[in-house]
Amino acid sequence: MSNVEAHPVETRCGGQPDGAGASAVEVLTPREVPLGGPRAMPVRRTLPQRARTLIGAWCFADHYGPDDVGGTGGMDVAPHPHTGLQTVSWLFSGEIEHRDSLGSHAFVRPGELNLMTGGFGISHSEVSTPRTTILHGVQLWVALPDEHRNAERDFQHYVPAPVPLEGGHARVFLGTLAGDTSPVSTFTPLLGAELSVEPGATVTVDVDAEFEHGLLVDTGDVRLNGAALKPAELGYVAPGHTVLTLVNEGPLTARLVLLGGPPFGEEIVMWWNFIGRTHDDIVRAREAWQNASDRFGQVVGYQGDRLPAPALPNATLTPRKNPAPAAKDVS
Structure with a gap:
């Protein structure tokens, strides 16, 4: 997929900031x-x-x-x-x-x-x-x-075949979760999985404590480690956790995408x-x-012109680093 914004921002992304081991759930x-x-x-x-x-x-x-x-x-x-x-x-x-x-x-x-x-x-x-x-x-x-x-x-x-969870199931397309490992090769350790959580169910998944995680909500009224997430929101959890707890408080099955990896x-x-x-x-x-x-080769079979690149910005933007997760009481 292309970033089709007419004026894309040049973004410098840095490594993990101090304080990223906080236990808060950051809602994006x-x-x-x-x-x-x-x-x-x-x-x-x-x-x-x-x-x-x-x-x-x-x-x-x-x-x-x-x-x-x-x-x-x-x-x-x-x-x-x-x-x-x-x-x-x-x-x-x-x-x-x-x-x-x-x-x-x-x-x-x-x-x-x-x-x-x-x-x-x-x-x-x-x-x-x-x-x-x-x-x-x-x-x-x-x-x-x-x-x-x-x-x-x-x-x-x-x-990927569906993997049963108590209260739902997972499809692990990258990395390892719930005893299932994807054979697809990547250049850094990664986790990518679609999760389904049944209405009213609580699902706990064991995760790598070295990873930070993001849970994207497609459908459902979901809590991640106690924090409420609405559809289309992404909940971020810093490294240091070995378990993620997902609660579906709604009447319909929740569909989620779980992403993870060690800080880049x-x-x-x-x-x-x-x-x-x-x-x-x-x-x-x-x-x-x-x-x-x-360098980019040719795409054969598409009916139409290729996308031109937007104009470059007039100046290089300053580095934009990941902030530490904000403290949040989810008890």
């Missing part, structure tokens, strides 16, 4: 961003934002739908580039056709993971299919560590669809895309 609210298409399908962006720019290596989270494509036109994101990251596509309903410059032609379907590695450079397109009536899901990015940020292009597909200790610069380490990295990537260099 999304902002709405239009995602192309003839009538601009809206998405809810939770990462990055001023309150928090990274959760582990997770650096970007868009949550969209349920979207009636008859009214919005659905998703039609023309070929666009990526560097220094992996894209993670996960759907709740609908279907998206994916084409990339590696030659992959695949479909994103509910409960199936598509993970694409941009590394030094890749380009791809994403279009909701004619079979889609309701489009609903998340699009996530993972920052690559410096030693792997120029990795070769790659594409992986995986269909490197400073990165993220602008538009590029991740680098310096402003010059971004300038070179943009010039390569605008000049149609071989």
